[in-house]
């Protein structure tokens with residue numbers, strides 16, 4: 001694969017990074033990432049993956065753009081109100097970098113469709129805002145041996161962790177066990193969030209995907225990073241695999257598909 005003159009100019013700053021360079025850029029252009037959720041986390045994640053020149057990006061989201069989204073969901077704009085988020089996202093990203101192939105899924109992710117959707121991608125980003133979907137993404141990615149990066153936000157804080165289908169790597173369920181009882185923790189539109197916080201976490205998720213595709217640096221495998229915007233604390237917590245985990249343990253009871 002040869003770079004066009006336009007690509008050489010567009011990615012000039014990537015070429016200058018020895019950890020990426022021309023070889024890494026080719027890997028990005030041959031790579032694919034699925035972003036599940038085109039909201040607060042998915043916006044910066046999809047923007048930076050598109051900017052980096054990842055060849056194929058999938059965007060899954062069933063919702064339409066609402067005015068109360070725009071405080072953090074920077075993929076969309078006021079003129080897009082009422083439009084499906086995946087359409088708005090595709091248009092914005094294509095204008096940003098027309099070389100990137102964008103595939104959209106205007107669907108809720110379910111046990112029935114998830115394996116079929118994730119199978120076409122090298123890496124998955126969990127940019128959702130509810131626990132049942134987060135556990136479903138985890139369980140499906142563990143089942144399909146698909147690398148993914150979990151991300152979550154709450155008020156002024158956020159967290160992320162990357163999973164790889166390798167020995168002794170904890171999954172999201174190893175750490176968090178089960179979704180909390182319905183209503184026990186406020187989620188989605190019931191809770192406030194500072195818009196730039198998902199901006200930080202979603203950007204870090206994009207970086208995890210870029211490092212995975214290029215082989216640069218270290219991934220947050222077995223490590224949960226938590227961020228507190230009020231105190232500026234970034235904490236790294238090493239976490240073990242749980243042999244009794246219901247999806248990746250010795251005697252799994254959960255199987256998707």
Ligand SMILES: [Zn+2]
Pocket residue numbers: 170171172173174175242245246247248249
């Ligand atoms: Zn597990």
